[in-house]
Each structure stands twice: as C-alpha cells, then as structure tokens.
Amino acid sequence: LAAERVEVLHCVPTVFRTLRAAGLTADSLPALRTVLLAGEPVRPADITWWRGLFGDAKDLVNLYGPSETTMTKVYRRLRAEDADAGTVPAGAPLPGVEIRVLAAGRPVTGGIGEIEIRTPFPLGGYLDGRPGGFAESHAYRTGDLGRLRADGALEVLGRRDQQVKINGVRVELGEVEDVLRRHPSIGDACAAAVAEGDADPALCAYVVADDTVTDEELRAHADAGLPPGSRPAVYVRLAAIPRTLNGKADRRALPLPSVARAVEADDRPREGAEAEIAALWCELLHLPAVGRRDSFTLLGGDSLAIARLLDRLRARFGTDVPLRVFAADPTVAALAAAVTAGSSR
Missing domain, CATH: 1.10.1200.10 (ACP-like)
Incomplete structure (x- = not known):
C-alpha cells in the first residue's frame, strides 16, 4: 500500500484487520485517503483502532449492497460514536434508493426484519431464469436481517437463512451473534445449532474472548440481551472463528463442543x-x-x-x-x- 501509494483501499473487514499486524503509526500510508469496507460486519474495535491512529485524516466507510442491486446501495462514513454502538450501522441509502425492513411483510422501524432494497438500477435477473429475491422490477428482498434505527441508519444483523429451531423455538443466529459481539471482551463470535449423536440440537456460542472473562459473565451478558429461547446453552472458546475464502464464518468447520473442550x-x-x-x-x-x-x-x-x-x-x-x-x-x-x-x- 505504501510502495504503490494507494489512495483508496476497498476490501472486506477480515482483510482490513490484517493491517493491525503491520505496526502502523499515525505517519503510515501517507497517500491513503479512504478505506471502504464491505461484505461482512464492521466491528466497533475496527473503528476504535483506525481512528486511534488517524482520527479524521483517513475516512473509514462502511458499505452495503448485494450484487443483485448493482453493489453498494447503503453507506456510512464511520464516526467516533459508531465505535460505541452495539452494532456498527451500515448507514443511509444512496440518492434514489429506498431501504425498507419488512416484518411479516410490513415495513417496520426499530424492529428486526428482512431488508428490502428498492432501486432504479437492479440487475435484470439470473441467467437460469430464477426470480430469486426480486419481488418487483425495482425491489429486491436481500435475505439479510436488519433493523432501521430511529435516525434512519440501517443495521445489518445477519442472514435470514441463519434461522434455526431449538426446542421448538425459532432462533435468529445473527441476532445471537450481534448480542455476543457487544461484550467488550469478545473479539469475534459465531452461533450455531449443534447436534451431537442422537441428542437434539443445542444452541452453541463459539467465541474468541479474553481470558479475563468467565463463562458465567458471558452467559449473564447473553441473558440480559436475548429472550430465553435464544440464549446459548453451550459456550466454546476458540483462537479464531473458521472462515471461508471470502471471509464468511464457516459453520461447517466449527468443532463439536465435545471435541473443543477436552478435560484436563x-x-x-x-x-x-x-x-x-x-x-x-x-x-x-x-x-x-x-x-x-x-x-x-x-x-x-x-x-x-x-x-x-x-x-x-x-x-x-x-x-x-x-x-x-x-x-x-x-x-x-x-x-x-x-x-x-x-x-x-
């Protein structure tokens, strides 16, 4: 980046975080003006670290928008107060774009629902003729769960297809992960429904956490932010959440709880x-x-x-x-x- 005098860096947050090992200082990357992040959630710690180095000198921008809507349709220049948010907002829609969050088919503000993007510039469809998420010619149901804040900012909370059923209760894995990541001692988290042997599936929380925080504290944090049916039954600590090549959490690579926790x-x-x-x-x-x-x-x-x-x-x-x-x-x-x-x- 320094040698090529890169001015704009566009990458997923997982790649962005590799810069933390580069020993950057406030004088590093003098040509860089803006970092654009997309493809997965930005964490509050990302903002704290970047702004701690560069303040307002180098913009950190969150982008959101699937390929079907011709990429970015929501953006936000991340500010200091965003580092204190439980969920870093994706931002506000670009001009000409309308964002709705639908719960039971109706637009809601403050509640969780599926994100719909209305834009005059969608793709025409898929090559195999599938309708996919296109509800109308200019409306696309993303399959992502989100929440519109009172100030109009959009929060993206995960995939709608991350919904599982535990003990007869539907659980949104994205919502569970969102609450877990709000704990200051958790660096990363992934929730999954795990069944071992003939047992019924249990909600398992895989966390990358400081040694200073106990499982009891993690459980109390989750209990305070989640309804009873959505609280993890088992906590497994990992050095890192396994990820696919594009930076998404790879649930298929998560270890079984019984394997991850060997008895000393x-x-x-x-x-x-x-x-x-x-x-x-x-x-x-x-x-x-x-x-x-x-x-x-x-x-x-x-x-x-x-x-x-x-x-x-x-x-x-x-x-x-x-x-x-x-x-x-x-x-x-x-x-x-x-x-x-x-x-x-």
Whole structure:
C-alpha cells in the first residue's frame, strides 16, 4: 500500500484487520485517503483502532449492497460514536434508493426484519431464469436481517437463512451473534445449532474472548440481551472463528463442543461418587467427558435436564439433593459431596 501509494483501499473487514499486524503509526500510508469496507460486519474495535491512529485524516466507510442491486446501495462514513454502538450501522441509502425492513411483510422501524432494497438500477435477473429475491422490477428482498434505527441508519444483523429451531423455538443466529459481539471482551463470535449423536440440537456460542472473562459473565451478558429461547446453552472458546475464502464464518468447520473442550488430567472426576455422577452428566448432556469442576448449567443443562439429573441422583444414591444446594454449586465435585453427606445421615 505504501510502495504503490494507494489512495483508496476497498476490501472486506477480515482483510482490513490484517493491517493491525503491520505496526502502523499515525505517519503510515501517507497517500491513503479512504478505506471502504464491505461484505461482512464492521466491528466497533475496527473503528476504535483506525481512528486511534488517524482520527479524521483517513475516512473509514462502511458499505452495503448485494450484487443483485448493482453493489453498494447503503453507506456510512464511520464516526467516533459508531465505535460505541452495539452494532456498527451500515448507514443511509444512496440518492434514489429506498431501504425498507419488512416484518411479516410490513415495513417496520426499530424492529428486526428482512431488508428490502428498492432501486432504479437492479440487475435484470439470473441467467437460469430464477426470480430469486426480486419481488418487483425495482425491489429486491436481500435475505439479510436488519433493523432501521430511529435516525434512519440501517443495521445489518445477519442472514435470514441463519434461522434455526431449538426446542421448538425459532432462533435468529445473527441476532445471537450481534448480542455476543457487544461484550467488550469478545473479539469475534459465531452461533450455531449443534447436534451431537442422537441428542437434539443445542444452541452453541463459539467465541474468541479474553481470558479475563468467565463463562458465567458471558452467559449473564447473553441473558440480559436475548429472550430465553435464544440464549446459548453451550459456550466454546476458540483462537479464531473458521472462515471461508471470502471471509464468511464457516459453520461447517466449527468443532463439536465435545471435541473443543477436552478435560484436563487434574480435573478428571475421582473414583466413586464423582465418577458415577460424571457418567450421569455425560449421558444427560451427550458429552464424552466432563471435569469435576465443570458447571452442569454452563455445559448446556437446562431445567428439564436438571430435573432428570436430580431424579437420577435420588434413584442411585437414595438421597435428595435440594435444588438450592444444586444451584449453589452445580459441579460434579459438589454433587458428590452432597450425596455422600446425605447417604451417611
């Protein structure tokens, strides 16, 4: 970029972030005037880093628009306040373009729906004759989920086809990821419906997070921003979210939770009650192994699984573990201590 005196850089955010390893300073890239980002979400951290180096001297611009609408139809010169937004806005429509967000076929403001772009310059259609997302000659349903803010700025929240069903509840993966990325300690996130063995699908959150944040804190953050049916049951930490060549999250390359979280040798359940309780957990949670200090709820145990576990403990050890005792420390080690104490009375 410096050698060729590039003035305008147009790329996806994933490529843009590789510049962070280049050791840039405020005097770097003197010819560069503008960076145009498109193709995937811009993160607040991208804005903070860029503006921290260059302030207003080099524009950082967010672009949005699918190929069917002849590319960019929404843009925003990103400002300092955009770094504090939960979701970085895609921006406002270009002249002659109308943006609508449709929920149940009706335009909404403030709510989540499918983004429709009305433009006098759409493509004529597809070579195989499919109508695709063309609702009318000048209206294109993008398949993207979005939200129009009160100030008219568009937020893009993911794909409509990222909708999954968990326990009979429809979940928008893009909405889950949007909430997770708002946590200051999460660098990247991907949500997926994962089924292991014969188990029903569970909502799993794959996160790239600081070591300083605990799973309990991540769960509390998600609980505060998502309805009960859309809250991840399992959290898996990764060094990086796997991506396709064009920078999109590659869900097919995500590891199974049971593979990603190996049990450390010093955390293996001890012989006796701990080993038996751990085996019950593995059966109920469809996991190959658990640690003695793992949390049943953080491994995905919902209220129904908790009821089954307490019933199985009663049948196996002949003692009741009160729900308040379980909730205070829902680990293999604590439950083993509770059933051992109850059996000795």
